[in-house]
Amino acid sequence: MAATGIAGILFDKDGTLLDYVKSWVPVNYELARIAAKGDNDLARTLLYAGGMDPDTGHVAPDSLLAAGNTVEIASGMVAAGAPFTVEELTTLFDGLFACSADYAVPVTDLAAFFAGLHAKGYRLGVASSDNERSIRETAKRFGFDNYLHYVAGYDSGYGVKPEPGMVLGFCAATGLMPEQVAVVGDNNHDMHMGRRAGVGMTVAVLTGTGSRQSLADASDHCLADITELEAALTA
Structure with missing residues (x-):
């Protein structure tokens, strides 16, 4: 899938930003x-x-x-x-x-990773099945909190995965349309959430509990980890 038009990236936390x-x-x-x-x-x-x-x-x-x-x-x-x-x-x-x-153990230097995406103009968010407090504590600890335009946990009022509410909340917060958004996660709850919301791209990573086989049907790309994301976004 061509990545033209992707302007926002919504990440899962555990297994995606953090090594599960x-x-x-x-x-x-x-x-x-x-x-x-x-x-x-x-x-x-x-x-x-x-x-x-x-x-x-x-x-x-x-x-x-x-x-x-x-x-x-x-x-x-x-x-x-x-x-x-x-x-x-x-x-x-x-x-x-x-x-x-x-x-928590991050997959990469998350401050530098988010800074790089932010500098390229992407709108960035985290949507996790964890509680919102945990997400914000993680973002603060690893230095990427100032790059986030949106944070949603299961208790934030947007519904839960695999429902589309967290993605639609991200769109409302950033002014983007779903087709301008890429969802990045490590399991099918993330992929199905993205598909139900009509996002432009679903990206699976293998730093969590999913496998290439389990994630193949619902993902447009399956990456070793988030450090390969920029290449997928510009493919």
Whole structure:
């Protein structure tokens, strides 16, 4: 697909800007420990329910832990036996995720990466299934907060992935039409969100939980990581 006319880029956060395995597998273990109240057997059960192998740390593409928002993950954990209400676990998980920015591992120098795109005139945003506070903490920590025109989490009022609301919110904030926007993410929730909104390009990256095979149908490009994005945008 030709990239002419792309003026805005909406990024997923985890697995896209941040290396999923290095940043989130340790958080998932802690999430399960919290949800199981320290019961190791239950924690293993909860990880399996979320799509993660507790022994290898592998997270299945498009599983609950790969693509779910906080409420969805909490609901899944409760359904699998976590001794909390969904509301209680959501609050605990949101707190854990907000702190996780301190331990996140970026895919590249994000300040320089966003500065380069900003200098070329692109409108930039982040849309994540994480909470908005976590996104802003991550952007501040890695020095790209001043380059963002838009931030949306599952709790920002634009709906949740794979619904199109976060993309349409980005368009409203930037004055762009959907066909002028590229959505960049690591799982099919991102790709389907973009397709439902009618974006000009969907770009998958392999720094998360998706594979070339799992992402092929819904992406226009599948890249090793975001450092290959500019070449795809100008192809």
